[in-house]
Amino acid sequence: MRRRSAVPAAAAALVLAACAVTHFQTPKLSVADVQVMSGEIWQQRLRVRMHVQNPNERALPVKSIQYTLEVQGQPFAEGESLQPFVVPALGEADFDMNVTTNAAGALMGLISQYGGSGVVDYRLVGKVSLSEGWLRSIPFDERGKFKLR
Numbered sequence: 001m002r003r004r005s006a007v008p009a010a011a012a013a014l015v016l017a018a019c020a021v022t023h024f025q026t027p028k029l030s031v032a033d034v035q036v037m038s039g040e041i042w043q044q045r046l047r048v049r050m051h052v053q054n055p056n057e058r059a060l061p062v063k064s065i066q067y068t069l070e071v072q073g074q075p076f077a078e079g080e081s082l083q084p085f086v087v088p089a090l091g092e093a094d095f096d097m098n099v100t101t102n103a104a105g106a107l108m109g110l111i112s113q114y115g116g117s118g119v120v121d122y123r124l125v126g127k128v129s130l131s132e133g134w135l136r137s138i139p140f141d142e143r144g145k146f147k148l149r
Contacts, residue, residue: 024058029140034146050097
C-alpha cells in the first residue's frame with residue numbers, strides 16, 4: 001500500500017521540480033523612444049525602441065514579441081517583432097521595431113498637443129514568445145510614458 005502512494009508522490013515532486021526549473025518571471029518591457037520616420041495623411045512609419053529587463057537568473061531566448069500599443073488611452077499600433085534575440089540573465093537589452101500605423105488623427109493630435117517635447121502615456125500589451133524551454137510564451141501588460149520626438 002505504501003509503495004502505491006509513493007509513486008504518485010514521486011511523480012508530483014518531479015512535476016514540481018520541472019515547473020520550478022522552467023518558470024520565468026515576466027520580463028519588464030518599456031518604450032524607450034519613438035521616432036517619426038515618415039508620415040503621410042493616412043499612414044505613418046515610426047521606429048519604436050523597446051527596452052527589456054530580464055528578472056530571471058536564466059537568459060531569456062526571445063523568438064518574437066507580439067504587441068498592441070495604446071497611446072493616451074487610444075489604440076495606436078500593433079505588430080510583431082520577428083527578429084530573435086537573447087536577453088542575458090538578470091540583464092537588459094534594447095531592440096527596434098518599425099511600426100506602421102494608420103492613426104493619422106491620433107499622431108497629429110499628439111504632435112500638436114505635445115509639440116515633440118512633452119511626455120505621452122502608453123500601454124503595451126502582448127506576449128513574448130520564447131525559442132526554447134517548456135514555457136513557450138509569457139504575457140505582459142505594461143504602462144509608462146515616453147517622449148515623442
